[in-house]
Amino acid sequence: MTKTPVDRTEPAEALTNLILTLFRVNNRTLAWGDRLMAPLGLTSARWQVLGSIAYAERPQPVAWLARDLGVSRQNVQRIVNDLRRDGIVAYAPNPHHLRAHLVVMTETGQHIYDAAIHRYNAEVNALADGLSAAKIETAHHILRCLHSKLEGDDHAQESS
Amino acid sequence: MTKTPVDRTEPAEALTNLILTLFRVNNRTLAWGDRLMAPLGLTSARWQVLGSIAYAERPQPVAWLARDLGVSRQNVQRIVNDLRRDGIVAYAPNPHHLRAHLVVMTETGQHIYDAAIHRYNAEVNALADGLSAAKIETAHHILRCLHSKLEGDDHAQESS
DNA sequence: GTGATTTCGACAATATATTGACATATCGAA
DNA sequence: TTCGATATGTCAATATATTGTCGAAATCAC
Structure with a gap:
């Protein structure tokens, strides 16, 4: 009954760190916006x-x-x-x-x-x-890729 | 009483798009995690x-x-x-x-x-x-920069 | 030590957000 | 036209999260 261990690929490992940071930044940004507005x-x-x-x-x-x-x-x-x-x-x-x-x-x-x-x-x-516009756009691109993949997942789930 | 208009710098414009995507990705990722767990x-x-x-x-x-x-x-x-x-x-x-x-x-x-x-x-x-580990890390870096800036804001607010 | 400050868990009130259920409206196919 | 599927607003229940307050415990300055 032991499960075969599943290792993460290199991009998956990087993505994991990105997601953990994503949650924290999301919280901070919402708090910042609340204070601002x-x-x-x-x-x-x-x-x-x-x-x-x-x-x-x-x-x-x-x-x-x-x-x-x-x-x-x-x-x-x-x-x-x-x-x-x-x-x-x-x-x-x-x-x-x-x-x-x-x-x-x-x-x-x-x-x-x-x-x-x-x-x-x-x-x-x-x-x-102090942030590079080019790097920000790279980040934006990665998040959009992620978004479209997750969107696909959601829709697949809905239709099942 | 008209306010002086404030324009966004180039990185600020890019950052705005990034933040809008960030919110959506955060929601999708949480939904994905909920379904997974x-x-x-x-x-x-x-x-x-x-x-x-x-x-x-x-x-x-x-x-x-x-x-x-x-x-x-x-x-x-x-x-x-x-x-x-x-x-x-x-x-x-x-x-x-x-x-x-x-x-x-x-x-x-x-x-x-x-x-x-x-x-x-x-x-x-x-x-x-299909995602490049290097680009993911660039995205991670940008988000961490953002996080530390927002963290500074929060702490400044707390101490006021 | 003593006292002020901070940290921490607990409780309550409220804001934010999702899910399920339902009735009505719209749309498309038979 | 009629029927089934989908879209939409509404209501209710619940989950998620923050803010404020309080009393007790710990920490720090003196």
Whole structure:
């Protein structure tokens, strides 16, 4: 009943270290974002949802925003409800769907988001100072590869 | 009252994209880990705590494990309580402290952790397949730089 | 030693996020 | 058109994680 030991390949060993660091950086970055956005009444989570709305070319329903962010639609729904209660976003009618309203920023929301971008830009420059753009892009590339592989896994799981 | 616009430097622009991908990869990786560890009765969170125990050279109290992981000690405390209830870890007396017991794996816990490593190794090789070890290490280096900068921010905040 | 400070576990409240279940709406194929 | 599959919002339960507070233990300055 002893299992055959499985050794890690060289890239797998490197990847393991990367993942462990990834978790820690993720936590730190969220904390940094929370602190940065707190004066605007935003959190990292709210700011990510707003960013998703701003990045999209046209208004989208909640479920599409959730898919884009890679989180559950129920979670995005809760955040959108909160943002709507606070007058930061609103619903617009969806010509293609009776129930799936489109999420749009209010004028207030747009101002808050602009201020968030402003604060973010000022801080991210300091954060990136001394880092090579080329190396950052290499890191980005690796993470995107990882993302697409994991995405494939998820979808394979869903369909089984 | 118009604010001076702040532009992003080139590395800051690259870093922004990296961070957005980072969030998504973090989510996917946690989901991947959850699915991988589910048959063993573990979650990504539990597995991370076990890893922290296994990596340490000597048994540590809950607060030290939390600091190592960069999360709140209350969170680790809850996970350790659950793991203890399930017979995966146990407390050992701490000769240096009456209340801060040391967290150790039980024999059962060690077996589960070994099985977790075994499952992980088999999967991480596939995940790393086709990725360059050198590029992964560049990515790791960038994330560690980011981590230390953010850590500095956090500590600066604490002391203010 | 003594006292102030820090560390640590415990408890409570809240925020964040996922999963499951359900009803309704949409879409596609028969 | 009708029926089955999928998409969507909603509600509930649970898991995950942080923050604040408290009392006890340990540490440090003096």
